[in-house]
Amino acid sequence: MVESITIENPLLEGLQEEKKPESFSMVIFGAHGDLTKRKLIPALYALYLRNHLPENFAVVGSSRTEMTDEQFRATMKDSVIRYGEDIDFKEECWERFAKSLYYRPGNAKEASYYSSLDEDLKEIGKRHGSDSRNIFYLSTPPSLYLPIIENLNSSGLAVKRRSDEPAWPRVVVEKPFGHDLKSALALDEKIHAVLNEHQVYRIDHYLGKETVQNIMCFRFANSIFEPLWNNNYIDHVQITNAETLGVEERGAYYEEAGALKDMIQNHLMQLVALVAMEPPNSLSAEATRDERTKVLKAVRRFDPDRVDSYAVRGQYGAGYVLGNEAIRYRDEDKVASDSNTETFAALKLEIDNWRWAGVPFYIRSGKRLEKRITEIAVHFKAPPHKLFSNMANTGLRSIMADSSPNVLVMKIQPDQGISLKFATKQPGPTTQLRALTMDFKYGTAFGDHTPSAYERLILDSLIGDPSLFARSDFVETSWSLLTPVIEHWAAVSPETKSGSDESIVQGPFPNYEAGSWGPEASNTLIGSTGHSWRVL
Ligand SMILES: NC(=O)c1ccc[n+]([C@@H]2O[C@H](COP(=O)([O-])OP(=O)(O)OC[C@H]3O[C@@H](n4cnc5c(N)ncnc54)[C@H](OP(=O)(O)O)[C@@H]3O)[C@@H](O)[C@H]2O)c1
Structure with missing residues (x-):
């Protein structure tokens, strides 16, 4: 209870x-x-x-x-x-x-x-x-x-x-x-x-979601997490928005938009801001929006000559999603048969401020992926001294079964809640560790009705509270940040190598199968810092 x-x-x-x-x-x-x-x-x-x-x-x-x-x-x-x-x-x-x-x-x-x-x-x-x-x-x-x-x-x-x-x-x-x-x-x-x-x-309807509003409550109403919320303890952050659906009847709109403009410029950038912002000095609309915009302004500008080393694009081919056959994007209604619109985008962001220096934020959004899931995963650093993994060599009967670091996951959809992964000793005569999670689920904790994002946003617009709406400077900063990627993707086809040493080979489209987790290039992107996407 x-x-x-x-x-x-x-x-x-x-x-x-x-x-x-x-x-x-x-x-x-x-x-x-x-x-x-x-x-x-x-x-x-x-x-x-x-x-x-x-x-x-x-x-x-x-x-x-x-x-x-x-x-x-x-x-x-x-x-x-x-x-x-x-x-x-x-x-x-x-x-x-x-x-x-x-x-x-x-x-x-x-x-x-x-x-x-x-x-x-x-x-x-x-x-x-x-x-x-x-x-x-x-x-x-x-x-x-x-x-x-x-x-x-x-x-x-x-x-x-x-x-x-x-x-x-x-x-x-x-x-x-x-x-x-x-x-x-x-x-x-x-x-x-x-x-x-x-x-x-x-409107950015992500801001109206209960789980998204909870990010600020979780961070600033609990004193145990905020001291760890920085580059001393956090290794990197992954934000995933995965959809199983294709473009449905919205082919004409999607041809003009693509994953970067449809999802990342607005929703995922707001999530980045909520995870990375400084505590506002009040909950007033201006104070909270100031902080969201301030941190977005601290995201490192992308070098137009090196877009292919921090941004990856993909487009789905035919495949099976949740057991059902799916056609390729280029065969969808109102989509050009040689379309180069991306249905998947992944970016590596760096935030140049005191709190986040050296902590990469990986974000990805795609259609026709294996599962429908939106979440923020905060990956903590491993303990400084690997006490347990060393024990195998000491002659003690100890085994390190799972030494993976702590991960805090904020689940936005379809499951709503928060989970924390931590290592624990498995009962028995040996010191064998196992990764377990502590889970908070909205449905279990609060039971009844969760207001829809639109309920909250319409109510706020009627009351005159713009806190959960995008202010002009946020929108402009986000577009400005993504301009080098938009321009590069418009000018250069996905199969063209961009020339720089670290550039990731991405095309030709389609470069991922419907029902997979996106193009291989997305693994290469996150792998460049020795990380890998969470298995979902
Ligand atoms: N659908 C979603 O889930 C969703 C999600 C997020 C954002 N949005 C955004 O919300 C907006 C509306 O989306 P929607 O999916 O509802 O689009 P929609 O189904 O195309 O509806 C737009 C309506 O606008 C009316 N319209 C078009 N031209 C008009 C004109 N000259 N004068 C008066 N009315 C006109 C049309 O009705 P008549 O033909 O009767 O004029 C049409 O039914 C879009 O900007 C979209 O990007 C939609």
Whole structure:
């Protein structure tokens, strides 16, 4: 039985506060899309069900498909029943919730749409008491973000507030935020011309995951780990995001993105920052985001002439994943038959600061791998004196069966929890060591419902807490860091040797079998410092 405890730590002040937003009107652009059906409306309904929404609110769906309010409500009801995994659907509760749902069809590129939207919002706002507290959720193809921002501005729906004024209206922007540094800067420039940064919520749904939020709690609410959290005790860090799925119906999008832009630039860089950041002096949004950005800025810039010695790319060929036959990436729908888009990327990062000097961070993300798993593994150094491995030579009846160093694993998905590997003596007359793990599992410890990342993020955006959103300087630093890799991969085909002595031979594509752990080059990358990827 796990008992709840109250931790007295000034850093954690405010954590127990009940969060409830003021009344609001949320416009979802792209309401006919996949994300709205699978995540946004189920999350809003879950928030309502759990009494996190105010009494008065309205949600207005917007996209081109013609639908009445009633049709929209019926479609969303089906979606909640179908996709609301953990949600206890209650008809009567849904009926009350659905009264706040509206739909206004129109083309988000057309200025005329916004004058009628403005009128509708005024009227809906009066009915639901949201008093011009409008929040615009951009869940459209990314090419529409700029036109929507511009149209919101020219219609008067977006108004720039001073940073000491309440952040209404506000905008939530889905990923991807730009497709490279230049486009991210251009998008930010336009947004900042129309809205102040505190009115902008850039989604990185990894930050909304409970297990990801727990990284800071684990590090800064426990005094036993932080003293070890540095280059004196940590040997290296591995961050893995492995998916068994291929690109599904998202071939056209993925051809433009690839693993580096789709996963590493945003989600994995946020994980690196959370593991490596310094303790913030408070839990305020600015203090935590300052620290996340500061450590990302300390990541060593990649030498454009040596990209192939610290970055590896791969693309899956045919194979078997979880016993099922899988086609090669180049045969997927809407993918070019000679595509050089990477479905796997691995990087070696070095952080040039006092805490992390000399500790490599290895990160990898790939599709069609053997298992679905996302985790952070912190590998500690071996004990300075190998007492047990020496005993075999002393004539004592002692055997060192497993001398592998301690590893602390933060499991993000599908299993959620933390495990610590340590050596222990196996019972018996000899001193034989065995590696065991201490495991904490969210499901076992906390049992019931874990809020989805979107529940948390939508709630925070309504309350006006941007802590778990990506700030512009973080996004830009991340794009800037990856620019040499993006440019090298765009200019040089994977089978071309880059010339430098340490460069790792990677191609030609496809260079890994579906259902494997990625290209051999990824093992060479981590092997360059005498390490190997964890067996998962
Ligand atoms: N799906 C996910 O799991 C996921 C995860 C993370 C991030 N995202 C991001 O979230 C955004 C939305 O993703 P999605 O998967 O929902 O995309 P989607 O299924 O393509 O939906 C986008 C919707 O936007 C609407 N739209 C397109 N052009 C429009 C226009 N000119 N005016 C008004 N509406 C227009 C379309 O509806 P109409 O045809 O009716 O106009 C379409 O259904 C993307 O930026 C994506 O990268 C998605």
